Amino acid sequence: MWPSRNRTETVTCLACGDEVARARAREYDKYGDRWSRDDKTFEHVCKSCHGELCHYPRDDLEELLVELEAGESETRTFLSRYVTTVEERYGTLEEES
Structure with a gap:
């Protein structure tokens, strides 16, 4: 080719x-x-x-980042809002051991 x-x-x-x-x-x-x-x-x-990279599905991720105005605020502020929003929509995040 x-x-x-x-x-x-x-x-x-x-x-x-x-x-x-x-x-x-x-x-x-x-x-x-x-x-x-x-x-x-x-x-x-x-x-x-x-x-x-994480190879898990990322359904709705781009829309969520836009909604939370990623890159528009300080990292700590964004991450706090991100975790809160994800937990409200999808449940508590727990790290597997």
Whole structure:
């Protein structure tokens, strides 16, 4: 198969900021739908960071982050509101041992 002419050779990992070869990165679609490719541009995560990501479903996550105005307030304030909202909607968060 011939390589695509419009693909860059290197990409920047959105998690750590490192520039890596495209072949050594994973495509990331913040909407969780990387298979619908029409008119999309993807962000990328290096394989090392990809392995450290949580791979659980993230239904409603983007909408919740927008609702809670992520990035608009101090980290402690945001996290407090996030935990409170998640517990109200989905139950108490408990770490598995």
